[in-house]
Amino acid sequence: MPHAYHFDVLVIGSGAAGLTLALNLASHVKVAVLSKGELVAGSTYWAQGGVAGVIDKTDTVEAHVSDTLNAGAGLCNEDAVRFTIEHSKTSIDWLIGQGVPFTKEQMANGHEDYHLTKEGGHSHRRVIHAADATGQAISQTLIERALAHPNIETISNKLAVDLITSEKLGVQPNRCIGAYVLNLETDQVEVFHANHVVLASGGASKVYLYTSNVDGATGDGIAMAWRAGCRVANMEFNQFHPTCLFHPQAKSFLITEAIRGEGGLLKLPDGSRFMPKFDQREELAPRDIVARAIDHEMKRLGIDCVYLDISHKPKDFILSHFPNVYQRCLSYGIDITQEPIPVVPAAHYTCGGIMVDTAGRTDIPNLYAIGECSFTGLHGANRLASNSLLECVVYALASAEDIKKRLSTPLTPVDIPAWDESQVTDSDEDVIIAHNWDELRRFMWDYVGIVRSTKRLMRARHRINLLHQEIYEFYSNYKISNDLIELRNLSVVADLIISSAMVRKESRGLHYTLDYPESLNTLEDTILYPNNYHPYADREPSH
Structure with a gap:
């Protein structure tokens, strides 16, 4: 008989959003954090740029709000934008308090302070980072914290199959009560009971042939929430990162936006620039404009890639700011201090997702969605660079606070039947x-x-x-x-x-x-409703 687990809170996903929420609840309840691979398998680990926030004294909330609204092409929810950015400093301070080793620099007065970089669409330097491997620094720090906490159980190699709602089992009022989860080591489906379930499962860019994302970015949380009865919004807005390394052996390696922020230039094979004819912000235009410009030039000239050139900067500058990009490119025979980097656009970020409020609550009681799988209204029709990690932390903190308020509400236990696979056979047609x-x-x-x-x-x-x-x-x-x-x-x-x-x-x-x-002239989100949409019949508790 497959194992059945009982937790107060079940978190599906082990990236920045899921771990932040778990760490903020663990002193109150017992939390399980599921990862379908190792704990670093999500997209957070591979994020290079940083976390955008109002940190510098010359920057303002209004300026960051304005930049976000401009990048979002009119579709951002201004309340959500303001909520996120007003909580940016608190969220970044929380990350610093956890021990994330953000990069520092020597100031003119002799003191050290955090180095802030500038990325496309931003009017100020406001992106705090850990060299060019910010996601790795955040991921490793939060994983270490989670592993050390007695109330957090991190469970690897578990793939959620479907959410379980009380309504499916004939119990009203409806709420999420757990999930069926495939144990990838035993190939058995296990039952996870939980009073609160949090989807922190990342985006869906693996739906595209070329992507900067990890293999696991298959939209699991969005699909499960949709099947369970949640609305989704703005799924047409898929961000294509303009610059992924173009090399036959380089699978999904992103060339950070910060290279353009620090003076990198996009060029054609003949060495000429092309961004000035597309946008007055040139290389620092928002990602959708840059990606379309590259796509246009590639199709116009019939070329396989364009080139990103930072070699005009001093070698020491490049090595100190982009050590990981330098080493990775060098492993493919490309010395970015001497030559340009061949790049192509690739699917990068899912701007739409499961509809939530500012506490991360979905349409189903006791089900939350945070991070890239959610639709908060922050990103609109195009995400501003480095707002994504910020959104992960801000909404994880908000959801944790909302769950804390609800812990005292008694919930009637609901028996969940075991997964039934008595009517199926092993496939010989994979x-x-x-x-x-x-x-x-x-x-x-x-x-x-x-x-x-x-x-x-x-x-x-x-x-x-x-x-x-x-x-x-x-x-x-x-x-x-x-x-x-x-x-x-x-x-x-x-x-x-x-x-x-x-x-x-x-x-x-x-x-x-x-x-x-x-x-x-009209501004409307694209909201899809799951009623009468059932491409798959539910297979639980029986076929």
């Missing part, structure tokens, strides 16, 4: 999963990528409908696996992205369509 996985990511890249059209979206809609049926049949008849669960979730997320893109009859921010190249 090639179908591999084929569908590859096909989905390719047509999403070709038809629902940086530049879209109605015809392309219709093609994508046709393909996803066929894939849904194939995946449903496979899911209904065979034992589940890591690849099948992720493919199932990716197909749901792809459908949500396509549906959202087809609804938006304009170009705005990250959504650019050839058929509607102008922006409308």
Whole structure:
């Protein structure tokens, strides 16, 4: 019999959002933090740039709010933006208090202070960082803290399959009561009971063929929340990072935006610059503009990549500011102190997600969503650089406070039946999963990528409908696996992205369509409702 676990709070995801929440609740309750790989498997670990916040005395909340609203192309929720930025200093101070080793510099008065860098779309230097590996520093620090806490149980190699709600089991009023979780070491599905469940599972950029994200960024939390009955919003806004290393052996290696912030120039193969003809902010324009400019030049010239050049800066400057990028590029034979870096755009950040309020609460009581899987209204139609790690910490702290307030409310226990797989068999056709996985990511890249059209979206809609049926049949008849669960979730997320893109009859921010190249005067979020949408029949508690 597979194991059944009982926790006060279940956190699905071990990145900055999930660990921050766990550490802020652990003195009150027993918390489980699940990771489908090792604890560093999420996107946080690979974030290079930093955390944006109002730290410098010459900076203001109003300036950061204005920059965020401008980058969001009119679709940011100003209340959410203001809430996040007003809590930026407190959140960064909390990270410093945990021991995150942010980079310092010698000031003119002889004192040391934190070095702040400037990234695209920002009007001030306000990005605090740990060299060019900020995510790694945050991730390692918070993991060490979590591992040392007696009330936090970190559990690796566990992949959530679906959320469990009381309504599914015939118990009202509805609330989230746990999750079915696949143990990737035993291949058994286990039951996790919890009074509060927090989705901190990251984004969905693996839905695209080329991405800067880790392999696990398959939109699991978004898909599970959608199947459970939560609304999602603005899924058409997928941020493509302009500069990922273009090299046959370099899988998903991001070239930090800070290189452009510190004077890096984008060039064509002949050495000429092209950003000045696209935007007056040149290399420091928001990411959607830079990514589209690169995509345009690559298609116009029929080239495989463009080049990012920082070699005009002193070698010592490059080595001190970008040691990780330098070493990684050097391992591929590229000396960034002497030559430009070949780069291409790649899917990077999911701006939409599960709809939440400023406490991270979803449409289902006792279910929270924080970090990249959530839609808070902060990012609008395009995320401002380094606002994402800030959002993780701000909303994790807010959700932790909300859960604390609810701990005294008695909850009636609900029995959860064990996962039933008595009617399924082992698959001998896993090639179908591999084929569908590859096909989905390719047509999403070709038809629902940086530049879209109605015809392309219709093609994508046709393909996803066929894939849904194939995946449903496979899911209904065979034992589940890591690849099948992720493919199932990716197909749901792809459908949500396509549906959202087809609804938006304009170009705005990250959504650019050839058929509607102008922006409308009306400003509306794209909200999808799960009612009457069931591409997969629920398989729990029985088939």
